[in-house]
Each structure stands twice: as C-alpha cells, then as structure tokens.
Amino acid sequence: MKRRYFKFLLLLSSIVLLIGPFAASPMVGSAKMTKNELFRAIEKFSDENNREPIDAKIDSVWKAIPGYNGRTVDIKASYKKMKSKGTFNEKKIVYKEIPPKIHLKDFDNQPIYRGNPQKPMVGFLINVAWGNEFIPGILEVLEKHQTKATFFFDGSWVKKNPEVAKKIKDAGHEIGNHAYNHPDLQQRSMEETKEELVKTNQVIEETLEVKPKWFAPPSGSFNETTVQVAEQLNMKTILWTVDTVDWKNPPASEMVNRVVSKVENGSMILMHPTQPVAEGMDAMITEIKGNGFKLGTVSELLSEKRID
Incomplete structure (x- = not known):
C-alpha cells in the first residue's frame, strides 16, 4: 500500500513539474x-x-x-x-x-558615409561611368535576390547610353547624380562644380524623368564647396563605408570575403559595374543577408523607418 502511494506521489510531482512553466506563462497559457x-x-x-x-x-x-x-x-x-x-x-x-x-x-553641408548604426540594413552604391558589358549580369543577380541598389550616373554616360539607363531605372533601382565628366571636384570652382551637377540632373531628368536627391562625387574627391553646391541643388552628398576596390580587378571571392567581413549595421558599399562585382554579387548578397542584414537603396537605408 505504501509503495503504491509513493508511486502516486512521484507521478503527481512529475505532472506538476511538466505543467508548471506553462501555467505561469501568459504567452502560452490557454486559460482565458x-x-x-x-x-x-x-x-x-x-x-x-x-x-x-x-x-x-x-x-x-x-x-x-x-x-x-x-x-x-x-x-x-x-x-x-x-x-x-x-x-x-x-x-x-x-x-x-x-x-x-x-x-x-x-x-546642411555635411557628407554622409553611413546609415544609423542601430539599423540592420546595408546599401549598395553602384557608380556608373563605363563598364556597360557587366551591367546586364549585375541586374540579373539583383533581380534574383529581389534587391534594389542606388546607381549613381555620370551625366555623359547617360547621354551616350539612354537605353541602358532606362533599363536600370525600369528595374526599380534608385538613381543618383555622379557629375557629368567624372571630374576631380576638389580642384573645381563653385561655378564649375554647379555646372557638372546641373548638367547631370538635366540629362537624367530628360532621359528618365527622375530628379536625383543623392550625389556621389567621382573618386570620392570633394571639398566643402562640393557639398555646399549639392545642398543648393537639394541633394545630399553620399560617400561610402566599405569599398569593394573592384577597379583593381581583385579575384571575386577575395573581394567578397573582404567586404562581407567589414559590413555592419548601416554600411554603404561602393562598387562599379566591373567583372569582380558581376562575378561576386551573388555571393555578396547571399552572405550579407545570411548575416542578418537587409539590403536597400540609399533612401531606404538613410530613412528613420525601423527594421524589426
């Protein structure tokens, strides 16, 4: 009799231990x-x-x-x-x-190198002044991953390649200003700088019906005058957090590993339509997303909207 009673107590204790955590949690409890x-x-x-x-x-x-x-x-x-x-x-x-x-x-008159360090998003900045042969492949990979980037167009390139520019815009990517003839703006006067930016905006608006609100100085060369002129034209000056250095033609895998290792919340990644980018874009996107980051345009990255 005592042995049966002892077994009953053990069984009762086990049931209490099993249901105890659930009864205590409002997240799981079924009782109204x-x-x-x-x-x-x-x-x-x-x-x-x-x-x-x-x-x-x-x-x-x-x-x-x-x-x-x-x-x-x-x-x-x-x-x-x-x-x-x-x-x-x-x-x-x-x-x-x-x-x-x-x-x-x-x-006013401040360049931007990154998004907020609490926002788990990364942006691709693709500066386009040459390299048309790799653009179709890059667009295919971006489409495959449902990823949008911000393409900064050289004005003279848009003038020569209106159909390619339209294809990029029609794919839903954001368009920015990259000056007209890839100048070293650190060496240009206020008037010369304004002419470069205005001409580029004009050709972009005429070709794509888009008014850029972001400006990326060619080669990252700028000074206070550059930023001031962009502000006067209602554009913010965009630089970068992480550089692919794709123009040095590194092996794609080496470029991807180096870039991904440096990416953090709010990073803006600079690239161009080059062979390393075309070959490494798929892996880059996969690894960045795999590390828990979302990818977006400059406008999405710099917005105050939360990502939870």
Missing part, C-alpha cells in the same frame, strides 16, 4: 484571462520591449548620421486584437514608431 490580466500582460511586454528613438547627429569621423525611429507598444490596439481569445499572443502585438527630434535634413 480577465480584461485586467490581459492588459497587465500587454503592459509588462511593453515595458520590456519599447525602444527609444535615436536622434540624427554629426559624428567626428562619419559626419552626418541619420536618426532612427523608436517604437512603443500600442496597448489598446494590441488588446483589441487579443480580446476575443482572451490570451496573450506576442504575434498580435501592435507597435507604433516614434520619430527622433533631430533629423538628417536638419544638417
């Missing part, structure tokens, strides 16, 4: 909660998962860095989605984004 209990569960989750917005700022190294939206749980909307079943369900949480107080647009 009261209105107050469900509200408290949502409020507790909110306290643990709200995120403060991050203001845009000027960094001593990276210059202008965009802000990043915070988020808060919309408790009433979340409760409304859960009340029919009366149980807490994280998948039904409704978030609201909270904008920062200081924005990228608040800063």
